Amino acid sequence: MLHSENFDEKILDKHVIDTIKEDFKSFNMQMDVHFAHVIMLYEQNIITKQEAGSILGALFEIENDGPESIPIKEGLTDLYSNLEEFIVNKIGIEVGGKLHIARSRNDMNITIERMFTRDSLIKYVDALIYLMETLLVEAEKHKNTIIPGYTHHSQHAQPTTLGHFYLNFFHTFKRDIERAEASYKHSNICSMGGAALTTTGFPINRQRVSELLAFIKPVEHSMDATSSLDFQYESASAMAIFINNVGRMIESLLLWNIREVGLVRLALKYCSYSTIMPQKRNPVALETLRYSGEWTYGALSTMFNTLKAFTPGNGREPGFVTSLYMEISEKIIPSIYLLEGIVRTLEVNKERGLEITKEGFSTMTELADELVRSKNLSFYAAKKIVGKLVVIAHDEKIPCEKIDSNLIKRAAREALNIEVELEEEKIKTAIDPEKNIQERDIMGGPAVT
Structure with missing residues (x-):
């Protein structure tokens, strides 16, 4: 509901009501535009000092009283049209009407x-x-x-x-x-x-209005x-x-x-x-x-x-x-x-974060990397071995923390028919989530960001 004693929502359609409500949101900005325009008109000798004073006085009064002080009339579909009508009625059409010189809605x-x-x-x-x-x-x-x-x-x-x-x-x-x-x-x-x-x-000065605003x-x-x-x-x-x-x-x-x-x-x-x-x-x-x-x-x-x-x-x-x-x-x-x-x-x-990280086999990339570093395997071969290891662990319900050298040997034989043995300590380090994060110390990794 717009708070103006002259505002009758029964005689206005919804889009007019909505438009004026939106105009209320930017009321202070609208007033700034009016002030800047009047100042420019005076500085350009398009209106007199007395005319500018009368218009600015009316505008200051409206600004002080707020948008609710502007009577809303049927047929005037936005706040500005009603404001202009209000000023014309207040200080006369000969002076108040000059607010609209050299501009448009x-x-x-x-x-x-x-x-x-x-x-x-x-x-x-x-x-x-x-x-x-x-x-x-x-x-x-x-x-x-x-x-x-x-x-x-x-x-x-x-x-x-x-x-x-x-x-x-x-x-x-x-x-x-x-x-x-x-x-x-x-x-x-x-x-x-x-x-x-x-x-x-x-002869307006567009740069001046731009500066004032x-x-x-x-x-x-x-x-x-x-x-x-x-x-x-x-x-x-x-x-x-x-x-x-x-x-x-x-x-x-x-x-x-x-x-x-x-x-x-x-x-x-x-x-x-x-x-x-x-x-x-x-x-x-x-x-x-x-x-x-x-x-x-x-x-x-x-x-x-x-x-x-x-x-x-x-x-x-x-x-x-x-x-x-x-x-x-x-x-x-x-x-x-x-x-x-x-x-x-x-x-x-x-605690739960660490627990589910350990359970999810999310350290397997590091295990494959360790096989590359320690056993001079290609990453493709290491990934094949660890991939087979995960399948075995899943099928036989072997938890991640139980991965050992015997399981890696078995996975290497079944995946590539080769013999691979990795030290238990290196396996333990590779499958430790905290050690995994410490290894990711390249720019952008979790160890450095």
């Missing part, structure tokens, strides 16, 4: 959208930095917390650490920040002065200035990539949270209870994050589809695209803080 709206977009990107990056700081803290805390590394979604691959896992996403989110920086650069140019489509015959420069071409929303596609795409990266992270957390795995458990405040099953601790915060991604992909697709054949110039459709961008940013930024809280409070079972 087209260049004004897209300038506000650029301001909203760059502001949202700043908030987005601030949130990402906060999340990444937590990942660094938790990575240090868990640099020796051994867990299985997985490939093919759920298959034990090689031992790693939870700290190594966290740093993976630290670096991933760093690229998300870089994408946001590029998006900010393309958003931080000013559309004012493009007017409706082809600029204006008045803290843009880096004006959009050079007027048609581009008033009709291009690719900066919002780019910003929304950057956020969609981020939440897709989050989806990959939380899939692991969901798997680790399964009782049969028991590696982690979400803090209670990020869970819900069952109305019928007393034992349940539902990881609803992770499910919320997944939905944020699914919804964002759909919204981004709609943004592209809405303007895929839209000719240069303005119209109603760009407003729908901006509405979707606003919703995306308002969904993604809180999601970052939600993920930060989940990571910071995650309950980790270190």
